[in-house]
Amino acid sequence: MKTVLYSVASVLAACVVAIAGYFLMVPKSFLQLDKAWSYSQYTGGENANPYIRAHVARTGLLALNQSEAIYFVANFDSDGEKLSSKCVYKVVGGELPAKWWSITLYGDDNFLVPSPQKLYAVSNAMQKDVNFSIAPTEKTGLWLPTPSKGGFNLLLRLYQPSEKDVSKLKLPKIMKGGCAS
Amino acid sequence: MKYIISTLVLAAIMHFGAVYSLPYVIMTRVMSRAPANVMQHSLPTDAASRAIVKPAPDLLYSLCSYDLSKGDVKVTVAPYHTYWSVGFYAANSDNFHISKEVKPILLSIDKKQGALQSPSNKGIVLFRFLVQNADDLEKAKIAQKEVKCDELARL
Numbered sequence A: 001m002k003t004v005l006y007s008v009a010s011v012l013a014a015c016v017v018a019i020a021g022y023f024l025m026v027p028k029s030f031l032q033l034d035k036a037w038s039y040s041q042y043t044g045g046e047n048a049n050p051y052i053r054a055h056v057a058r059t060g061l062l063a064l065n066q067s068e069a070i071y072f073v074a075n076f077d078s079d080g081e082k083l084s085s086k087c088v089y090k091v092v093g094g095e096l097p098a099k100w101w102s103i104t105l106y107g108d109d110n111f112l113v114p115s116p117q118k119l120y121a122v123s124n125a126m127q128k129d130v131n132f133s134i135a136p137t138e139k140t141g142l143w144l145p146t147p148s149k150g151g152f153n154l155l156l157r158l159y160q161p162s163e164k165d166v167s168k169l170k171l172p173k174i175m176k177g178g179c180a181s
Numbered sequence B: 001m002k003y004i005i006s007t008l009v010l011a012a013i014m015h016f017g018a019v020y021s022l023p024y025v026i027m028t029r030v031m032s033r034a035p036a037n038v039m040q041h042s043l044p045t046d047a048a049s050r051a052i053v054k055p056a057p058d059l060l061y062s063l064c065s066y067d068l069s070k071g072d073v074k075v076t077v078a079p080y081h082t083y084w085s086v087g088f089y090a091a092n093s094d095n096f097h098i099s100k101e102v103k104p105i106l107l108s109i110d111k112k113q114g115a116l117q118s119p120s121n122k123g124i125v126l127f128r129f130l131v132q133n134a135d136d137l138e139k140a141k142i143a144q145k146e147v148k149c150d151e152l153a154r155l
Helices: A002-029 A050-059 B004-029 B134-146
Strands: A038-041 A069-074 A087-095 A096-109 A121-122 A129-134 A143-145 A154-160 A173-179 B038-039 B060-069 B073-076 B083-089 B093-099 B106-110 B115-117 B122-130 B148-150
Touching: A002 A050, A038 A087, A050 B004, A096 A129, B004 B083, B060 B073, B060 B134, B060 B148, B122 B134
Parallel strands: A129 A143, B106 B115
Antiparallel strands: A038 A069, A069 A154, A087 A129, A087 A173, A096 A121, A096 A154, B038 B060, B060 B122, B073 B106, B073 B148, B083 B093, B083 B122
């Protein structure tokens, strides 16, 4: 009986360690460009390490490699705080150097957030410089709705970027306004 | 002590096994949703689009799950007036090729002249058409009807 208990505990502990190892290693494979945006030059590419490949398969399957598109993900605002559906944000930045760009808001499940007006993303078809709000309720001007609960993330896509040196890119700031209690 | 060592060994096996197999498992799940070597066309992306994570709302997609085990596959490309691309993905999810030329592409598991060699028998071909207004949408739907994915008999 004791042996069975030890074996079960051993398998459960192994599961916890294996999963914890994954979540420990994945962030190390991505470059945190500032407090908000992270990226990997290997996203979608054949040179991706197993952690990048697994993470992209889970959270952004069928990404293009960097010869065509660069993807930046923000799970945090520009002060390094987790993006929350209860808060209002202003996303502001200059023109982005790409044939076309878009910033899309996804829920924690990495799918689009239901919105009666189908407000899912902001792109260069809507504005030259980046300037829009994210909020739980309607805002004046260009805005994207947050999910009803939990967190969310932003994905910035640069298709056919004219500048591939990400250190030269000025990514938009994500500034938090107020939060509902 | 032997339980600690066996736990750590088991954790390492599970960890690396999961990390390496996850992309294959996810790709297999996506590929199994449609018959092989047939182009599937998506509707405009919205919150109900839940086939693949992080869909782009300003793209219209056409997807073909290819299987080269019975022969090569011919991918027919259509002209489109604004941004479009066709990405080729191996069974491990790697994007091994991107084309933006309006000419047919022969996809093969073998290395042969004039063909694009796939690293795996199975994978996905994904067309992206940029849709930023109603006119784009109409033209993208026409382009969707023209793109194809046809299995060729092995000679």
